[in-house]
Amino acid sequence: MALNSDLLRVFLAVVDTGSMSAAAELLGQTASGVSRGLSRLEEQLGVTLLVRTTRRMELTEEGHVFQERARGIVGAMDEAEECMRVRHQQPSGILRVDASAPVMLHCVVPHLADFYERYQQIRLELTSNDRIVDLVEHRTDIALRAGPLGDSSLHARHLKTSRLHIVASPQYIARRGRPRTVAALDKHVLLGFTQPDTLNTWPLRHAQGNSYAARPTLAASSGETLRGMALAGVGIACLSEFMLRRDLDAGRLIPVLDTLDNGYRQPLHAVYYRNTQLARRIGCFLDFLSERI
Structure with missing residues (x-):
């Protein structure tokens, strides 16, 4: 049995967003297409990965086990593709960053002129929230969070204490x-x-x-x-x-x-989802911020 990476992405999108419709919006597909993809994956595996409750989709025991493996597979594929695709390219596109007002004002804003000078093709969109935001719901690529991190499926990078x-x-x-x-x-x-x-x-x-x-x-x-x-x-x-x-x-x-x-000492982390289109931009931004703060 050969698993299709697109089906793995559909599965992970449903897990991360909590619903077929939200996953469809994230992937640029229809809700019915997402539903068919998830059903096809479950048929190939011969197990039920997700069950619907009154409020959201919930992982079965098999779904929890498969989620960890799927993230590893998709992450490795993304990393390999990104490495080849952008090896000789200047990173470009929109990067959405969220942080509390103090972190944004004192740790990010003072360095933005130098960042833009180095990466003129990356367009930053900055938002400030004093509460922890859902990255998918708020269309955020990176969130900077001060204090200990809770358990999360997000990638995290320690920046400073x-x-x-x-x-x-x-x-x-x-x-x-x-x-x-x-x-x-x-x-x-x-x-x-x-x-x-x-x-x-x-x-x-x-x-x-x-x-x-x-x-x-x-x-x-x-x-x-x-x-x-x-x-x-x-x-x-x-x-x-x-x-x-x-x-x-x-x-x-x-x-x-x-x-x-x-x-x-209070830690400051950057948390983010890793995906092919953003990995280069995220890496550039985090490497730069690590240098400066």
């Missing part, structure tokens, strides 16, 4: 005083994230443990909003060093409880 700093403005310190212990934070205005709660875990050693669960007095969805509030003297915030470096160097923000840092 960044220390978290507890900071306040000189005006706030002059008005409210500088906390000398972790327990003293309970008497201060704390600035934190609306969600997820893990972003309000501050890397501070104290008698009761190795981290501090901050209960924000004021909360925002964006780290850039929290930085602005800290600069305005509203309260104390915990933010990544890549956002704060210039503020700390200029004295606009002052470290708080710096000696109690527990050593945690």
Whole structure:
């Protein structure tokens, strides 16, 4: 039995998007064509790979096993094809990149002029979301994500780590005083994230443990909003060093409880689907970003 690579791509598209119609849109096919392709693959294998529930397609046990093998086969074929096809070509086309506002402003935007100078045929489309986005749903090629990654079928590349700093403005310190212990934070205005709660875990050693669960007095969805509030003297915030470096160097923000840092470093990853048309562009962008940050 010889499996058709197109059928493997149909199967993976249905798995990744969760429906026949979404897979059809992703592949540029009709929903009926996708359905026939999936049925043909299941007939060739002699097993049921997907079952339909009221909300989406769900993998059977055989489907889970086959998915891993199929991704490996398609990925290897794509890589071989891409290597030959673009070996002597300049990468070109649209590359859609998504990141939170702080990552976009501090890690991407400062380097865009140099990137364009090097890769003038790649057209970047940038979006900012403070929540994790579904790459297929939002038509995103690469997402830059700060913090630990959950389990995912996406490819991931580690770009850097960044220390978290507890900071306040000189005006706030002059008005409210500088906390000398972790327990003293309970008497201060704390600035934190609306969600997820893990972003309000501050890397501070104290008698009761190795981290501090901050209960924000004021909360925002964006780290850039929290930085602005800290600069305005509203309260104390915990933010990544890549956002704060210039503020700390200029004295606009002052470290708080710096000696109690527990050593945690926040990772920054790029996550993406690998496919033939995008692999070259993705590689160029990630290699360039790795150099710069």
